[in-house]
Amino acid sequence: MSTLLIPRSSASVADRLARSAAAAEGVHIATADVTGWLDHHRRSCGTEIRRIPFAELDAWSFAPETGDLRHRSGKFFTVEGLHVVRPEAEWQQPIIVQPEIGILGILAKEFDGVLHFLMQAKMEPGNPNLVQLSPTVQATRSNYTKAHGGAEVRYLEHFLDPDRRRVLTDVLQSEHGAWFYRKRNRNMIVEAHGDVPVAEDFRWLTLGQIASLLRLDNVVNMDARTVLASAPMAPPEPGALSSDADLLAWFTGERSRQDVHVRRVPLRGISGWRRDEHSVHRLDERFFRVVAVSVEGAGREVAGWTQPIIEPVGTGVVGFAYREFGGVPHVLVHARVEGGFLDTVELAPTVQYVPENYAHLPAGHRPPFLDLFLNAAPDRVRYSAVHSEEGGRFLDAESRYLVVETDEATTPTRAPAGYQWVTPGQLNVLTGHSRYVNVQARSLLAAINTGAVGRAPLPR
């Protein structure tokens, strides 16, 4: 081969990631000490989150004409209205509009021949416990172009114009289609070149360490989870229920058969919702509210701020049904429509619901498969942890993330319409591209990739 040419693909990155996942401990901090270190930062940041009425928002207000909630700089994000029309349903809702592409970046570096990842103890106002383990860089463009008037984004220089040979992954991924209008972020893992000074709120961790932490509630934040899901670490698999080509053809069929017409509308007067001094909420109180918070005494980029934030009404249940076929693990994905997706449908977990939104429905009309997860026998549960969604936009948005082993009676080999059995390797390949795998499925895939999901049940 000419010296100009390089192989089109290489197993070496996957091998190096697998070696990191196999390393239960790293060189920098003991796994058992990470939660204490996060606690330390939680205490020392001294931040207090206070709910405030909209009238106390500083620099944010409802635009007179449209009722849209926006910052006077025109930056950050807006809360507007969305009108969604599907053949069987039509609704309006508030939606976050944030067209700029942010960077979620994790810096990687080998120590003793094992890749470690530079993770940050980061406060976000919506996190139920304020400080979680976050990517090295988590920056909207407003962040790093200083719309905040804040400090430099540390380590950003590694991600702005990286040497492509040091990029392990760089892919645009969607975020919550129920709450965001066509949001996407750049999910990056970049290998550092040379020495990297480590600030006191950063630690190098192996994937094996992160796997242990993913088994705990509310430790690894959403931004870290989605980046880890995008790591190219597909395991070798001898086969699958469907070939990769069949899977893509099925996906095309699902995307094509869905009629979803979406139109942005003014937030003022969206049907079924009401605005009062403290929130924009549905008349029936389901789904979510738009509220406002004040962030006080934060040791973050800026001293303190106020902002609008989305608050879901209850705790979600997000789960993959899991079966092995011919010894190969498979999970059951759902081709799910969310109004804010750029393109109609993405692959979601088997279930992704807040049960109380459906509690009023008779048994036969509740979301499919949900009861399998609500009533799972402990010895079928391969993974269970509470995680919260992005704390910069979502307040206490917790879900229980589950991987539950199921059987032919409840989840047949021949999946029902709209569902498909896929292997972790297939999902992993799809996260190498944009808009196949939604953020909830990516959270579960991060747990699978790193080894946080065991083949054996969780210890009782």
Added chain:
Amino acid sequence: MSTLLIPRSSASVADRLARSAAAAEGVHIATADVTGWLDHHRRSCGTEIRRIPFAELDAWSFAPETGDLRHRSGKFFTVEGLHVVRPEAEWQQPIIVQPEIGILGILAKEFDGVLHFLMQAKMEPGNPNLVQLSPTVQATRSNYTKAHGGAEVRYLEHFLDPDRRRVLTDVLQSEHGAWFYRKRNRNMIVEAHGDVPVAEDFRWLTLGQIASLLRLDNVVNMDARTVLASAPMAPPEPGALSSDADLLAWFTGERSRQDVHVRRVPLRGISGWRRDEHSVHRLDERFFRVVAVSVEGAGREVAGWTQPIIEPVGTGVVGFAYREFGGVPHVLVHARVEGGFLDTVELAPTVQYVPENYAHLPAGHRPPFLDLFLNAAPDRVRYSAVHSEEGGRFLDAESRYLVVETDEATTPTRAPAGYQWVTPGQLNVLTGHSRYVNVQARSLLAAINTGAVGRAPLPR
């Protein structure tokens, strides 16, 4: 392996497609007879296309409020306005809005162990020569749900709910982002099961036969070209200038760095455009016009009709710069912004311009690389044919499609910003997913896939 499992990928489809590409003749019609057969249909269809003023459109009119051009049924498509804002430019233009997903489907079947493809002699009003070789099925949803009040779409049943094991490709692809608002069509190749009755305007052809026809001007229509580009027939390649992962990371960077804000606006009063009795055109007459035609005496689904249609102002030049590195062919792709793309950027040919739109500019300000194609020495031209764009929406939209061998002086190994060398195999893999490769690049890839682009120069 369990009998439930199948391999995730298989070379057998690529091998079978390669065998068909190697078959210069098939079992049904001699290659040399195809153009005569198309001539026969051209004569026998007896269709005449007449330009008409908008006032003579039947059932189409400009909406009183918006000035949008629409059909009274609300179906087919509309011509609306688009407002595009980029950091360095801002403009308005008419755009075709057609949200429904159509099917472009080619039926395949083995004869004597070689895959043949069922191609249609089809009249489209915008084709410069009216009848071209088209996919088996070319149907908007309006077509097959009978908004035309027309006849059945023949062979459609093979594509509506196919056995996935018989699907060779099924992928949503974009169309012209300069003229269509976020249009996508389903590009399908499905292998037939059992006997297929062949209507008199259909013929089975091998890929090798289609390759010969792709060397001729205006024979193979755009819909056929894009479907053939999506065929999974990536050749084995020992390496490339960039790995597949590097290529994807570069693409993410290109998509992320482009700020494109697009808003649909009423067609009435878009800035820089004027509507008169016969056309909507730019004040400076560049780019394209919206005009109206009457289709008379057509032996098509319906007896005759009138419709609006887009007419570009000149003949385009669409070309790939071609070089071999270490013996492996590469083409130079351009990460191109088009206002109608669903997501900002797709990979386009090295050049894709109508030269006369830029004729008024001084030499240093003309599109990059264009002169390489306008002035190519005949012995560097690997492929040259005039093709037209979709004749149902575009009138005489011809471009010269070229593959031209270049060198280090004109197209360096280290490509300039916004450009990248990729192998045909890499492009082929990307056409397995949506919105990586634009329709013009797919036309050229169809020629490469089928073998219409030789490694040697074209005969003089």
